[in-house]
Amino acid sequence: MQKSLLMIPSKCTGCSQCELACSYAKEEAFNAAKSRIKIFDFPEKSRHVPYTCTQCAEAWCMKACPVDAISEDKKTGAKIVSAELCVGCKVCTIACPFGTINYQQDTGKVVKCDLCGGDPECVKICPTEAILYVNADATGDARMREWAAKSDEASDVTPN
Amino acid sequence: MNIKLKLYASLMRYLPDDVADRHTAVLNVPEGMTPAKLIEDRKLPKESCFLVLLNGVYLTPAERETRQIQEGDAVAIWPPIAGG
Amino acid sequence: MTYVIVGAGPAGVAAAETLAKTAKGSEIILVGGEPEPPYSRMAIPYVLTGSVGEDGTYLRKTENWYEDRNIRYIHGRAESLSTGDSALRLARGEEMKFEKLLISTGARPIKPPVPGLDLEGVHHCWTLEDVRNIKGLTGEGKDVILIGAGFIGSIILEALLESGSNLTVVEAEDRMVPRMMNQVAGNMIKAWCEKKGVTVLTSTRVAGVAQADGGRLEVDLGGNKKTVDLVVVAAGVKPNADFLEGSGIEVEDGILVDNHLKTSADNVYAAGDCAKGPDYSGGWSVHAIQPTAVEHGRIAALNMAGQVTPYKGSLQMNVLDTAGLISTSVGLFDGVEGGEEAEDLNEQRFKYIRLTFKGDYMIGALTLGRTDQVGVLRGLIHTPVSLGPWKQKLMADPAKFVEAYIDRTQVI
């Protein structure tokens, strides 16, 4: 059973530890600005929402990549960007309807969550268990997938 | 004899329904009651009874076992808390 | 079943792969018009800058990718099509029989009717071959004129600038990237380019190009003349559909298809830059962009394989990096009658967001100077996401579109 990230906004305090862990794992420096996971603030609701790629089955980014730079990690299901192959054309950044693959101007490459090979740093560091790595069925990311399906350009698929 | 039991923070839910104010219950207890016995009788989670004051004076865990509560005394209890 | 796919760009390759998966055991023939393995034009500028080699543009990097999927990849150019006897004739005279055909021949650059564009030293920047030809003519101290500051011109611009050449861009319309940007954003991109040392001449037409001394070229800018080493023409593209003449297949500014991407002929489909497909924002359009090409390819292939798959239409969207200033445009960024719009402009910082709405939905967006989470704009518009109370919030603060998306699509 593949696992996926489950975010529980009601538990998030907005402390940035996930962003710090992510940036250190990927950029070798504490640098929330370069984290693959981002916390969005909803001051009116007093909510913080950790947000990153759900590794959707549709994989808009992967399909849109013109140079085969995004591939699936068969073990985790993560869609992974090869920095070597990425030319920085940014097509994936507008193709992904979730906005979770982003261009980094200083490196000229796109970056996204790769689930850290199956041991996500954000999950390990979160002090409030607002980010979990659990069996995909249990994540309730069915809702995300539902939204993913809604963005599919094929509005209906009827097998013959 | 009548004593006051004051519960705060997460312990408030252990107050009886008919409280004198937000935190205080006036209880009729037998003579010779100790804070430890009170905690047991009221089914308060012992590990959450972190700060126990008898009339505003701190009782060590040992004193909670032995100190006898007198008529009109107030026992105030808090879970682990801090501030600053 | 024999499937022939003519044109080995992203649409053709996506179609071939989809067929390989869904129509197992069929014969799949992918015909590419250029001698190289299937490659992406999106990556062309990066070959010009040298940041990748030619193989960096290849659509698939795995060895034997096509063979392993029983996709036969052959080189050839379509010469004509006979729908009556289901035959495609190639330039070498070879005739290919098909049961289902997909036309994914893409587009080619236009040469505007300007005298002198046939001279040596005048190039497009469209194919790998073009890049090889241009490369030696750029660099420190070289003078280059780029004709056309549309989407493609602007992409090439960065590569030419990076080579160290003295660059002049000539655009006939009154702003840069006229079809992808509005006046505000177009002007900002122009100002940015000028800041980067590019001479940008908008509302200017090239009257002619003539040979000058030392193999250089003299470009007539309508009175004002400039001598350069290289002229790059990026004045638009048109579909590769000439070979369909006489086939009976209907072509306007693209091959007409229905909402299953089928052409006017029953067993012929079209996809990608050559097809005028359903436009999510209404009507029918040629959306010559990578994501549409891939979606076209996939959906056409499903329909060809008998999986009836209606297409809800492609959304126009572009992302552009003009000398480091990144811009995106999605959907109907000009807005529609009876709709609403919101803008957030900071000219000093080269930041701009414009959102357009109709009723409860976002229908278009422009951004300048933003790279994070821009995909959400597509999500909001294309899903589409009902905005509810966020409509008013976005009207007041358009930058909060990610929050709007999260709040409206997730339980928070």
Next chain:
Amino acid sequence: MGWTQKILRVNLTKGTCESEPLNMQWANDYLGSRGLATKYFVEETDPKVDPLSPDNKMIFATGPLTGTASPTSGRWTVVCKGALTGAIACSNSGGFFGAEMKNAGWDMIIFEGKSAKPVYLTIENDQAELHDAGDLWGKSVWECESELLKRHGEEGRVASIGQAGESGCLYAAVVNDMDRAAGRSGVGTVMGSKNLKAVFSRGTVGVKVKDPMGFMKATGAAKKILAENAVTGEGLPTYGTQVLMNVINELGALPSHNAADVQFDGAAQIGGEAMHAKRETDGKANLVSNAACFGCPISCQRRSQMDPNHFTVKDREKYHIVSGGLEYEAAWALGAATGVSDLETLTFCNFICNEYGMDPITLGSTVAAAMELYKVGAITDKETGGVSLTFDSPQDLATICEMTGKGEGFGKEIAMGSKRLCEKYGRPELSMTVKGQEFPAYDPRGIQGMGLTYATSNRGACHLRSYTVASEVLGIPEKTDPHVTEGKAGLVKAFQDATALVDASGTCIFTTFALSMEDIAPQINAACEGDWSTERCMEVGERIWNMERVYNNAAGFTGADDTLPQRLLKDAAKTGPAEGLVNKLDEMLPEYYSLRGWSADGVPTSETLGRLGL
């Protein structure tokens, strides 16, 4: 590493911004933030300088752990000579600004001189630039911050002053992220005196540490302790600092009515539990949620929303937001000290403090002093311009707080702080201050160690220089009797040194409810070059403390200033367990001096200075 090793020097007189390398010898001796910035300050600033003159410098500083994954790594400090006190000032704030400044690549920003006209500074990584702030002057913290984020990027963070800092209110705060504040001693007043309105920072450089593996291990261990500790893992997140209100009241150490009393009848109505309770008016709780500062797993921040129909905010939509709610010290000062027991009014006044940029402790305490002056007739409606200043009145409190923020009418006099106010009206004994700064929410008659804490605090009366409440009330790290003076000198010294070190590291003192120096030192050691053993950390803490003392002595302070308001020393507590007690400072102070290695009149001996390398 840990340090960025870069300092930004901003000369406001000349309008220049220059980068310079960090003095690594000093970094090794003073660590960072409070320690290192104060070292720079004392080296560069005449102790006799007028706090509001251009020659006073002001330093924004981060610590080596600021911006890292160390728990509570969002802390940053403002160091200058305090406008309120004339003593060394170091005010510490949380939120996200400090981490952003560090992430832009700067350990410190040293501001010197005075701009001819209002300016603000922007930092975007290594780019620093001064901009005209003419259009921002006169704007509140909230307005200024919103405008700068709009202008320079929503991803950035802002620290600014409000109207209070501009108009010379002597306890103006530097406020960042809308409601986090370097609040005490008038650091915002100094900022205003330099015509500096705000600093915008955006950083994407990243913060590195010496030994990443070791660092993640040490910080991970510390986080585990914080999570499993009942106080930091549960008590603080749920009830915040405000849970103390009832504790301290029960203990008979809650100063009320300008410290005339040591208990407050309304305590239960303004404490942490009350913030959770549903209001009768609209069925909603004052508290909306807790929230975290940068990198903080404790998350003790209060987010509050007022009843929109409350008299203070009716039809004033800008106050209908969810914003920084009451912390214990603010609720005490605005509430218990003035006798006001209406939680909504206190929340409003707290909002006002954030909006206009004021220290709520000094504001509340000064209003309390004014109320006593009013009560005894030392001031009347004639002086106040018709504003009534009656103890226990929510209306009077709300009115005068807002007037003070705006610098209107009698608010201008409240803006002087209680020391100057009470002196002006001939009743200096009614000012509850030490070295000119109002003491906070613990009555030294009921908690003896806090008397010594206030008396010896280098920045004027303050609880955050040695929080012996932890030991005397909460039993952390071990319980001591709040009514006895024995052993308190040693306790205060140990807390002072440890606090100085934690402040210097760039983390929050609240971690010490769960962490010991044995848990903190390894984090510093893994982040920074050099030896950061527990022993050395304590030595650095002691060095920082003595450095601050030496500066104050040179500025003109003496042992005579290590005292308390007469009320605490002479008027015995009237009720509660401390009834009949005064603070017995004289029993503690000589021992304290001796333990510090200071002379009998409070001057560090040359031997002590030599031992600490001062």
